[in-house]
Every structure is written in C-alpha cells, then in structure tokens.
Amino acid sequence: MFMNRLILTGAVVFVGLAAALPGAASAAGPHGHPAAAVELTLDNGQKWQTDEVxxxxxxxxxxxxxxxxxxxxxxxxxxxxxxxxxxxxQEQVDYVVANCKLPEDADLQLHLVLTQVLDGVGIMKGAGGQEQGAATIVQALNAYGEHFDHPDWRPLAHE
Structure with missing residues (x-):
C-alpha cells in the first residue's frame, strides 16, 4: 500500500513537472481536448494485465x-x-491504489492513467472546467481500455 502511494506520488510529481515545461502539455487534441502529458506504452505489444479490484x-x-x-x-x-x-x-482511485496488486511495470503504467483521471477531477471541480475536466477523464479512461486487459471494456465517446 505504501509503495503504491509512493509510486502514485512520484507519477503526479513527474506529470506536474512535465506540464510545467514549456509546451510539454500545452498541445491539444481534437476539439481542444488536452493531449496526454506522458504517453502510455503496451507490454511488449500486449495489453497490461489487470486484477479484479x-x-x-x-x-x-x-x-x-x-x-x-x-x-x-x-x-x-x-x-x-x-x-x-x-x-x-477520487475515492475509487484511492481504493485502487490501496488494493490493486499488479506487477511493478503494469502498476507504473496504471498510475499514469490514474494521475490523468485525478487531473480531470481537479479541472472538473474548478470554476468553469466541467467539460474540460470530463474530457480529461474520458481520455484517461479510454487510454486505460487501450492499454490494459479489461474484458468487455467499452470506450467512452466525448464530443
């Protein structure tokens, strides 16, 4: 549990630093949605394993x-x-961090997704950030589905 929180904290710091660099996270995707600051990777061309939690x-x-x-x-x-x-x-993310048991490499990739979800929550709860925050969360959830083995996962549409 401590290690998961430590890794999540490190991922948050890394993403924060990347966002602070000029142009690192300023590129926007289609419809003005934010581009991911850190790119996820597959596990040697395969999706990362998951657990029930x-x-x-x-x-x-x-x-x-x-x-x-x-x-x-x-x-x-x-x-x-x-x-x-x-x-x-936030409570669901905290639950995952405390209870999910993945191999270290998969866990590191997962924390990139969770960091982006939490970024979206922060934006969504800010003044006037409803759609931008929702777009960030949708982007993170869709990236999760593209990179993690989650049977029957359905991507979200966001226009």
Missing part, C-alpha cells in the same frame, strides 16, 4: 462518468454535483 473500480468509474456526460455537456450539473462526482471518483 482494478477492473471493478475502473468499470464503476467508467459507468459513472458515462452517465454524467450528457448533463455535463448540457450545463445541467451543479457545482455541488460535480464536486460529489469528483469526490466519488
């Missing part, structure tokens, strides 16, 4: 975010609702 929590995060996207896009989510969603996502 990870699959359950990530599936729940995915479903909650998916259900929230229409009201977020329509501006119908209040600041309190966004805060509640963000807090809930």
């Amino acid at each position: 990870l699959r359950t929590a990530m599936g729940q995060i995915r479903d909650a975010v998916d259900a929230s996207l229409p009201p977020i896009h329509e501006g119908r989510y209040s600041v309190a609702e966004l805060s509640t969603l963000g807090d809930w996502v």
Whole structure:
C-alpha cells in the first residue's frame, strides 16, 4: 500500500513537472481536448494485465462518468454535483491504489492513467472546467481500455 502511494506520488510529481515545461502539455487534441502529458506504452505489444479490484473500480468509474456526460455537456450539473462526482471518483482511485496488486511495470503504467483521471477531477471541480475536466477523464479512461486487459471494456465517446 505504501509503495503504491509512493509510486502514485512520484507519477503526479513527474506529470506536474512535465506540464510545467514549456509546451510539454500545452498541445491539444481534437476539439481542444488536452493531449496526454506522458504517453502510455503496451507490454511488449500486449495489453497490461489487470486484477479484479482494478477492473471493478475502473468499470464503476467508467459507468459513472458515462452517465454524467450528457448533463455535463448540457450545463445541467451543479457545482455541488460535480464536486460529489469528483469526490466519488477520487475515492475509487484511492481504493485502487490501496488494493490493486499488479506487477511493478503494469502498476507504473496504471498510475499514469490514474494521475490523468485525478487531473480531470481537479479541472472538473474548478470554476468553469466541467467539460474540460470530463474530457480529461474520458481520455484517461479510454487510454486505460487501450492499454490494459479489461474484458468487455467499452470506450467512452466525448464530443
């Protein structure tokens, strides 16, 4: 547990430093969505293994975010609702960090995804950052699905 938190802290610091470098994270993807500051890799061309804790929590995060996207896009989510969603996502990430047991290399890759999810939560809970934060979380969840072996994972659409 301590090691997972230490690794997550290191990943957060690394991503923060990368974002502070001129142009490191300023590039935007389609529709003005943020580009990933750090690129994930596959495990020698294969998706990284997962465990039940990870699959359950990530599936729940995915479903909650998916259900929230229409009201977020329509501006119908209040600041309190966004805060509640963000807090809930944070709790799920904390649960994964404390309970997920992956090999070290897979764990390091996972923490890149989790850091981006938490970045999205922070943006989403900020003033006027609803759609930008949601886009960051969607991007992280889709990257998770592309890089981790999670049967029946469905990517999220975000326009």
